[in-house]
Amino acid sequence: MSLQVTFNRPSPEMFADIRTRKKVRTRLTIQDAALDLFSSQGFDETTVEEIALRADVSPSTFFRYFGTKAEIVLSDHDTQLDQLCAEIGNQPEEIRELEVVRRALQVAWVPNIDPVRTIRTERAVGRSAYLCGVAYFVGRRWIDEVGAALARRRDDPDAIEECMMVARTAMGVFGSAIEQWVASDAGEDFGGLIDRGFELLVLMSRY
DSSP: OOOOOOBOOOOGGGOSSHHHHHHHHHHHHHHHHHHHHHHHHOTTTOOHHHHHHHHTSOHHHHHHHOSSHHHHHHTTTTTTHHHHHHHHHHSOTTSOHHHHHHHHIIIIIGGGBOHHHHHHHHHHHHTOHHHHHHHHHHHHHHHHHHHHHHHHHHTOGGGHHHHHHHHHHHHHHHHHHHHHHHHTTTOSOHHHHHHHHHHHHHHHTTO
């Protein structure tokens, strides 16, 4: 199950400094060119030279922004992990932990996800065994950090095993929602898919 999403990047126009605007624009241009190629011919079959040509930059410019092709797909995935963990810690103490993660996802992540790049990234990952492996470790990091945030919220380091189980379950719901959302070309409401997944967990717990 995938846990891959791509978060919104700041628009170049948000920066007053011309040099910064140019850097942000170049980075986005390279990323979009690469995702176009990954979607049409596959990650493994695409070369850095082809990406540079599509983006109208030199290969050396490519490597100033991305160390490898894989970084284009996965480099932004931890950019809002701290916000998610902080939101978990901000939830009221009386709320059950699965609900804590659901609320945190809805506040910290759902509004900040880029639907177009998420779909293209997800499809690129799905076509490459190498990217699937890298994405697996990204997802494991997310689960580990969510579990640790829940343990901090309890103020009980010995609760880490239980908290990790909650994290795995909650992020499994998140991953299922991503798959459904991508399959619909982002036509469905992503937040609604997440809520329905957590509601299903509650119903299943009654059996």
